[in-house]
Amino acid sequence: MSDLRVETTPIPGMLVVHLPVHRDDRGWFKENWQREKMVALGLPDFGPVQNNMSFNVARGATRGIHTEPWDKFVSVATGRAFSAWVDMREGLSFGATYWTEVDESIAVFVPRGVGNSYQALADGTVYSYLVNDHYVAGKTYPALNLADPTAAIPWPIPLDSPEAELSAKDRTNPLLGDVQPMQPRRTLITGCRGQLGRALAAVFPDATLVDLDELDLTDDAALAAWPWEEYGLILNAAAYTAVDKAETPEGRATAWAANAAAPAALARLAAARGITLVHYSTDYVFDGSPVPGGHREDEGFAPLGVYGQTKAAGDLVVAGAPRHYVLRTSWVIGEGHNFVRTMARLAADGVDPAVVSDQVGRLTFTSELARATAHLVATEAPYGTYNVTNGGTPRSWAEYARRVFELTGHDPARVSTVTTEEYAAGKDLSPRPLHSTLALDKLAGTGFVSADADEALAAYLAG
Known part of the structure; x- marks a missing residue:
């Protein structure tokens, strides 16, 4: 024997x-x-x-x-x-x-x-x-x-x-x-019209692109009718990201459906079909307490608001799929409305903004997030959760705002500072984590070199 x-x-x-x-x-x-x-x-x-x-x-x-x-x-x-x-x-x-x-x-x-x-x-x-x-x-x-x-x-x-x-x-x-060769299993990108979805589509040009009107992830009948046997990879860029509206009765229900129920349905399908599921998460699953070196992937959840709670729930259910990657990120910047574009517009319009100075983290450009996704999938990195942001020195929102003013040819001193508490006074806002820096060691261990956020910011504005 x-x-x-x-x-x-x-x-x-x-x-x-x-x-x-x-x-x-x-x-x-x-x-x-x-x-x-x-x-x-x-x-x-x-x-x-x-x-x-x-x-x-x-x-x-x-x-x-x-x-x-x-x-x-x-x-x-x-x-x-x-x-x-x-x-x-x-x-x-x-x-x-x-x-x-x-x-x-x-x-x-x-x-x-x-x-x-x-x-x-x-x-x-x-x-x-x-x-x-x-x-x-x-x-x-x-x-x-x-x-x-x-x-x-x-x-x-x-x-x-x-x-x-x-x-x-x-x-x-x-x-x-x-003989007509058998084609490889296809890639599905959900939330294809969002900032991240568009960046993923550029990196995965042969992917099937869907948004809510093509495939409602909260509709059991629509999911059952989809030809999942043709797919080997799902990139779930669909999410409810209206942080403040998530605190309202209507927004709360929508956030739970999009950020928890929909990923749970995808995780069940991925587990049953042997599909690799990539899901995108956020620093809002933490309470923003200071952590030396940044929040790590295995840190316990402590979300401050509804948005963070629903994203934490999504992380947990996606982890039930055997072949999964949860990419946790922060301060996402892509094509469309975002903080950097807003600051550049205010600078050009002669508006002198007051920007919070006690929230600290790193920008994540959607191109970087898409690049990390392709790297993890192509290298068959171990499944699990990875922090993904641009690299470099963590900065406050106010520091990034001043850098935007400077890079667009305006006086950075026009940007004044406020605390988060001062900014929120009199407003109906969801609480924000103050310390959003994510540790990138685990991602680096797969051979991925994170692009510096300051350099990426300059390239983004130059483009």
Whole structure:
């Protein structure tokens, strides 16, 4: 009996699993699928939802080469089979092949988009395969001719032999040059018309863009009707960000729906479908108490207002999705109405503003947030929560306002200062955290270098 081990193949993502088989005079026993052990050895935690069996009456029964849009874990329950796979995914590995003989001691993890084929080498051979999506009758997917000369599969029983049994359909499948490669799973950006949504769309140009009118994340029927099987990544930029209005009865209900209920629905879908979910959070989940080096990802929540409470709830529910990133940020600046644009307009209009000087943090440009998103996804960084802001020296809103005046050619001394308490006097405002600086060490540990906020501010105004 050999030890459980996993081997790679020439097809990216396809793995061969060597299974320990316990034998005695009565027969044998094996752990055909053991999630904890196999994932620890490098097998994806692919979340199977269906188990299929294929019985082959006689030696020579040959099936394939079929491609499906789900992952498979294939093994033999009884008998022996020669198995061959061809990469049918769009990309550099299109057409790559691998073949091996499979018996009870061998299983194979086959990623989505890789064509499968099997030839029984013994009467009564039974294949078993776990899949991570449900079969839907009537849909067609790429297939390849079993005799394709490019793949050049060395069938032990020649396909033109009387012993080889093929279906009429499999005999007429196209050659590799005529196959339409399977496209990768798509990316969905929600909240696409907001500042962050627009920045994400620039970095993910092939993404599907939706806003509330195209996909209402609080509508169960709309979510159920969406073709989630086509998607592998959700970037949830949809949020209710009217901090002060969130304190009103109407705003409170809307904030909870958008910032907590909608992410919860996406998290359930992502968990069920094996989708990676990226969700964007805020420094408002903290109370703004001073923390040396800035707030860290594992700091306990202590939101001061309704907006922060709903965002904290969103963080918690998204963490229930196995493949998730929560990107916590602060003081977001993008295209459209924002603090920097307001200060530049006031400077040009001759208005001398009073700006709070006791709230301290870093600006986060949406381009930086989008760049960090792409980095974490592309590098397959460990799932979890990451702080993402621009880097550099933390500053107050008043300091940033003066810098905007200076960069636009105006006297920064025109900006006077007030405290948060003075600014809020007589106004119906939600409480603000005073210390919003977020520690960036965890993000830096993934190899991401945060762009300096002061330099980014200058570039933003120059553009």
